[in-house]
Amino acid sequence: MTALREAMALLLGGDADIWWTIGATLRFSLSATFFSALLGVPSGALLFLSRFRGRRIAVAFMNACMAIPTVVIGLFVYSLISRSGPLGSLNLLYNPGGVILGQSLLAFPLITAMAYTGLQKLDPRYHETLLTLGASRRRRMSAILREGRLVVLQALLIGFGRIIGEVGVAMMLGGNIHRQTRTMTTAIALDAGKGEFERALALGLVVLSLALIINLLSQLVVRDA
Amino acid sequence: MCLTILRRLTAVALPLVISLAALTSGACRSAERANPRVRLATTTSTEASGLLDFLLPHFQRETGYDLDIVAVGTGAALKLGANGDVDVVLVHARALEEEFMSAGHGQTRRKLMVNDFIILGPKNDPAGVRATENATQAFQRIAQSEVSFVSRGDRSGTHHMEQSIWAAAGITPEAPGAAKHTGLRFLSAGRGMAEVLFMTAELGGYTIADRGTWLALRDKLALVVLHEGDPDLLNPYSIITVAPKKHDRVNERGAEALLNWLLSERGRGLIAGFTVGGEQLFRPTASPTP
Amino acid sequence: MPEPTLNDAPVFSLEAISFPFGKQVAVSCDALEIHAGECVAFTGTNGSGKTTLLKLMNGLLGPFEGTLLFCGAPLSRARALRRRSVFLHQQPVLFTGTVRDNLAFALKLRGMAADTVAARVLATARDLGIEALLKRSARGLSTGETQRVALGRALALGADVLLLDEPTAAMDAASQTALREILFGLKTEGKTLVVSTHDERLVTKLADRRVVFSPERNAAEVSKAGVEQ
Structure with missing residues (x-):
């Protein structure tokens, strides 16, 4: 219990390193969610709107991708952005850009699949109405995303939650560099290793609260949708 | 058993x-x-x-x-x-x-x-560490150059050794703004020795490592030993x-x-x-x- | 307003249609022709396949066996004609926004300029008596109002073939009467109407012919059975 009290004191006392780490984590996670959604939401909508051969395979593939361990994604992106990799000249490794790239890829299949399954639960009359009015696919996509905006919001929340809680990508691509790429989860790993459990606990509390808030929000969203 | x-x-x-x-x-x-x-x-x-x-x-x-x-x-x-x-x-x-x-x-x-510990860096040694006489001098050279230095930053034994050398050199690399005057990119990684060695190689920077980890990994690293044998590095x-x-x-x-x-x-x-x-x-x- | 038909082919021409649903037949139809300007009523018990056939005729369901021609062309190739024919749900859904947004939505699909859109929206709203609703949110309208706005959305598009699924169901008597009058007006304008309904007064007022769907499972025997009046 003393550890918990000390953890709270660190948070409330405005420990600069801890708050920097929280800020950076939010920055990385929000950016990654944004880029991931930019690609994932239209992909999910396309899967929903199109009736092409192999759509089932594509959906199954996306679902399978959700289960890829974060370190595998990290490893894959590492080989791309390492000095000897094809994107080495972009200087992304051990920089925020690398973390954001990796986390975007991590959340992409999740957001795609969530958007797809969410839209499927939407009242089918919306899509039928768009079809009967002869709307183009582009029009249908924008209209269906507008009607399914809560579904999209939920997909974003879940993607964000996945990103904020992951450690593999942030560690491998960011390198856990103090005040540059250190995120809450990598800092927890470090502080626990150093035996500084109060610091780890302080960040753990923040991650836990965020996870709770995100889950509550996404459940509220579902109820409204 | x-x-x-x-x-x-x-x-x-x-x-x-x-x-x-x-x-x-x-x-x-x-x-x-x-x-x-x-x-x-x-x-x-x-x-x-x-x-x-x-x-x-x-x-x-x-x-x-x-x-x-x-x-x-x-x-x-x-x-x-x-x-x-x-x-x-x-x-x-x-x-x-x-x-x-x-x-x-x-x-x-x-x-x-x-x-013992050894100081590692890229083969071309832009900071000129090879020519120094002791670890303290080597760290001073690094601090004066536009290079990366990867620190364990995890309060490990290696990290303590590194910090004592910085202290002897009269440099506080973690201090905010310390890099502004020198151009040094000081990276406190907070990771294990092997990870720090790979990061250093990837960044073409410098670091200090225990000989054991270095020997186990040297075939995979584009780094060379630039300084060793100093009694301070025991x-x-x-x-x-x-x-x-x-x-x-x-x-x-x-x-x-x-x-x-x-x-x-x-x-x-x-x-x-x-x-x-x-x-x-x-x-x-x-x-x-x- | 209705564009001239491409040829003298009937608007709908169905032959030996059978639509499977799992191992059962959801609906089947031996032969049916509907010509421009006609009003055909689909009647029969619930679950006898009326809605399914309407959706098939609008290309919302498939694939099916048999031949279904829309203005002489298979549905899949009749895409250019698609906007001439609109299906309306028993309880239509309106898009987020105002009633005006919903009417304009259809016109924007046709790539119409903004000022023409405004004029057409107003004209359509006047025709249907929903002018006062234009600024209202599309959510929270009554069943009758929603039905009329959905109808307006289809008409603003320029559709001259309307496939209506139980249009007068679930609304009060006054709204029913008003809607029957509107549909009657559309018929006299020369629109082609296919209406699935339980509303005998609607059949009496509107229908030239009646198609009865048998209750045998989902398999529907469609008879060309007669004009009631």
């Missing part, structure tokens, strides 16, 4: 282990009489060197004790000792060890062996048995057996005979007194 090694517990899992140990502590008091298990906490770099894997079967055969090894950071290893979750601690961070002893956590502390290892009075469950006899065996002619002979890539890694201390 059961042989258990708790391989490189991930740091995240550690608090769990500790709390579990605390929960079950009341239940296992009765096993004290002839407890055949000795728990040793040591640093990841020690574990990674392979020395313990090499010594373990000999120790078990010759003494009849089982040895459980928990490999974590130096800070966490000492914390495990202070909590009485392990019986013996094998670390290399003098200041922290003395703190540990004066806090009454340790029973016996003996110098066991020495290995890395003395201590073996400390945990004080049993505070913790009934500490295996006092087992801890003593491990300490005595390691310091015996036999143990020291084995340590001296341990090689990585054909090179001797550890030099047993001539007179095992603190």
Whole structure:
């Protein structure tokens, strides 16, 4: 219990390193969610709107991708952005850009699949109405995303939650560099290793609260949708 | 005979282990009489060197004790000792060890062996470290150049060694704005030795490492040894048995057996005979007194 | 307003249609022709396949066996004609926004300029008596109002073939009467109407012919059975 009290004191006392780490984590996670959604939401909508051969395979593939361990994604992106990799000249490794790239890829299949399954639960009359009015696919996509905006919001929340809680990508691509790429989860790993459990606990509390808030929000969203 | 090694517990899992140990502590008091298990906490770099894997079967055969090894950071290893979750601690961070002893956590502390640190960097050595005379000077050169330096930043023994060299050089690289004057990109990675070595190679920067990890990985790294042999870079290892009075469950006899065996002619002979890539890694201390 | 048909082919021409649903037949139809300007009523018990056939005729369901021609062309190739024919749900859904947004939505699909859109929206709203609703949110309208706005959305598109699924169901008597008048007006304008309904007064007022769906499972025997009046 003393550890918990000390953890709270660190948070409330405005420990600069801890708050920097929280800020950076939010920055990385929000950016990654944004880029991931930019690609994932239209992909999910396309899967929903199109009736092409192999759509089932594509959906199954996306679902399978959700289960890829974060370190595998990290490893894959590492080989791309390492000095000897094809994107080495972009200087992304051990920089925020690398973390954001990796986390975007991590959340992409999740957001795609969530958007797809969410839209499927939407009242089918919306899509039928768009079809009967002869709307183009582009029009249908924008209209269906507008009607399914809560579904999209939920997909974003879940993607964000996945990103904020992951450690593999942030560690491998960011390198856990103090005040540059250190995120809450990598800092927890470090502080626990150093035996500084109060610091780890302080960040753990923040991650836990965020996870709770995100889950509550996404459940509220579902109820409204 | 059961042989258990708790391989490189991930740091995240550690608090769990500790709390579990605390929960079950009341239940296992009765096993004290002839407890055949000795728990040793040591640093990841020690574990990674392979020395313990090499010594373990000999120790078990010759003494009849089982040895459980928990490999974590130096800070966490000492914390495990202070909590009485392990019986013996094998670390290399003098200041922290003395703190540990004066806090009454340790029973016996003996110098066991020495290995050394080396300064690594890119082959073309833009900072000109190769030409320096000692580690302090090497760090000053690095600080004055536009290069990256990757620090362990995890309060490990290696990190403490690095910090003492920065202090001797009169530089505080972590200080905000310190890099502005010099151009140094100081990266506090907060990761293990192997990860830091890979990061350094990837960034074409400099770092300080223990020789053991370097020898184990050098074939995979685009780095070269730029500075070595400095007496300041010696890395003395201590073996400390945990004080049993505070913790009934500490295996006092087992801890003593491990300490005595390691310091015996036999143990020291084995340590001296341990090689990585054909090179001797550890030099047993001539007179095992603190 | 209705564009001239491409040829003299009937608007709908169905032959030996059978639409499977799992192992059962959801709806089947031996032969049916509907000509421009006609009003055909689909009647029969619930679950006899009326809605399914309407959706098939609008290309919302498939694939099926048999031949279904829309203005002489298979549905899949009749995409250019698609906007001439609109299906309306029993309880239509409106898009988020105002009633005006919903009417304009259809016109924007046709790529119409903004000022023409405004004029057409107003004209359509006047025709249907929903002028006062234009600024209202599309959510929270009554069933009758929603039905009329949905109808307006289809008409604004320029559709001259309307496939209506139980248009007067679930609304009060006054709304029913008003809607029957509107549909009657559309018929006199020359629109082609296919209406699935239980509302006998609607059949009496509107229908030229009646198609009865048998209750045998989902398999529907469609008879060309007669004009009631």
